[in-house]
Amino acid sequence: MDEQDVKNAVAAVAGARATVKVDGARIGVVVDATGLDAKARDALEAAVTMAASAPGREVRVVVTAERPRRRTIAVASGKGGVGKSTVSANLAIALSQIGRRVGLVDADIYGPSQPRLLGVEGTRPEAKDKVLLPVQTPFGVPLLSMGQLVAPGKAIAWRGPMTAGALGQLMDAEWGVADTLVVDLPPGTGDVQLTMIQKHRPAGAVIVCTPQDLALIDATRAIDLFEQAGVPIIGVIENMAGYACPHCGEVSDPFGCGGAEAAAKARGVPFLGRVPLDIAIRRASDAGDPPAADPADRTFRPIAEQVVRWLEGGAETAGGVER
Numbered sequence: 001m002d003e004q005d006v007k008n009a010v011a012a013v014a015g016a017r018a019t020v021k022v023d024g025a026r027i028g029v030v031v032d033a034t035g036l037d038a039k040a041r042d043a044l045e046a047a048v049t050m051a052a053s054a055p056g057r058e059v060r061v062v063v064t065a066e067r068p069r070r071r072t073i074a075v076a077s078g079k080g081g082v083g084k085s086t087v088s089a090n091l092a093i094a095l096s097q098i099g100r101r102v103g104l105v106d107a108d109i110y111g112p113s114q115p116r117l118l119g120v121e122g123t124r125p126e127a128k129d130k131v132l133l134p135v136q137t138p139f140g141v142p143l144l145s146m147g148q149l150v151a152p153g154k155a156i157a158w159r160g161p162m163t164a165g166a167l168g169q170l171m172d173a174e175w176g177v178a179d180t181l182v183v184d185l186p187p188g189t190g191d192v193q194l195t196m197i198q199k200h201r202p203a204g205a206v207i208v209c210t211p212q213d214l215a216l217i218d219a220t221r222a223i224d225l226f227e228q229a230g231v232p233i234i235g236v237i238e239n240m241a242g243y244a245c246p247h248c249g250e251v252s253d254p255f256g257c258g259g260a261e262a263a264a265k266a267r268g269v270p271f272l273g274r275v276p277l278d279i280a281i282r283r284a285s286d287a288g289d290p291p292a293a294d295p296a297d298r299t300f301r302p303i304a305e306q307v308v309r310w311l312e313g314g315a316e317t318a319g320g321v322e323r
């Protein structure tokens with residue numbers, strides 16, 4: 001066997017990614033799969049194995065990859081129904097549209113709605129070596145949802161340890177090159193939030209609330225939970241702010257206006273922006289067609305830009321940690 005022939009054959013399929021060592025009939029190949037997703041990595045491993053193989057040879061291929069620098073953004077709300085899932089989905093898509101490589105984790109055990117919002121309802125994730133492979137969505141944001149771990153239509157009534165185990169499966173899935181994980185948390189301050197903070201330490205949290213006084217009081221509780229645990233607040237988003245009548249165009253404020261911004265200011269946390277109460281947002285969301293996917297969207301993109309500025313600028317100094 002000619003050592004150079006083996007090296008040439010491997011280089012033909014793996015280029016500079018492969019390092020070949022030949023020891024008699026034993027061939028060892030180390031392949032650097034940095035930046036490849038799970039599918040491409042498997043394909044490369046198979047191609048290298050085939051290129052190096054011949055009768056009488058013992059081939060061993062080791063695939064290595066640098067772990068991407070990945071940050072987790074927790075999206076939380078003090079109470080349910082304020083549009084946290086809608087905001088999470090659109091924030092994830094807007095972040096991806098401005099260049100982040102984003103994965104979305106739907107950790108809302110009480111109402112996992114991301115598969116519907118991202119148009120992949122009914123698609124179950126596969127697993128490789130017990131590691132979940134996120135479901136690809138039409139918006140370039142891979143997704144894993146608590147709802148995909150149980151049979152369709154079944155209610156999730158898990159106790160603490162089961163919840164923690166399920167969250168771990170979603171967080172430690174094969175996220176490939178994703179540099180940002182957006183996690184849609186359940187409302188309130190329960191088991192999932194605590195596990196998220198303690199075991200999967202997010203770089204920062206985004207708090208979603210509506211302008212009503214009660215929602216603001218609950219949002220303040222959510223801010224407290226993260227701040228007490230040393231997780232920085234990236235900012236507050238006011239959802240369902242201002243209603244434009246689809247008939248006459250008049251803008252009214254059924255839930256008041258400016259409350260979230262004032263509350264954020266009072267707490268000394270950034271205000272990221274408002275999302276109007278707009279029937280088009282509800283219709284598009286229900287249809288699995290998130291408004292942020294529209295290149296003309298001017299609602300979610302400015303919010304995503306602020307989040308990126310925070311990630312690129314302040315996360316380290318604010319105490320964010322990598323995952």
Ligand SMILES: Nc1ncnc2c1ncn2[C@@H]1O[C@H](COP(=O)(O)OP(=O)(O)OP(=O)(O)O)[C@@H](O)[C@H]1O
Nearest residue numbers: 080081082083084085086111240276277278281282
């Ligand atoms: N800005 C908006 N304009 C119109 N409808 C909205 C808006 N935001 C959310 N909705 C609608 O409000 C409902 C609740 O939203 P969503 O499921 O995102 O809230 P949530 O806070 O995640 O709720 P839960 O806590 O129950 O999971 C959905 O029907 C959604 O389409």
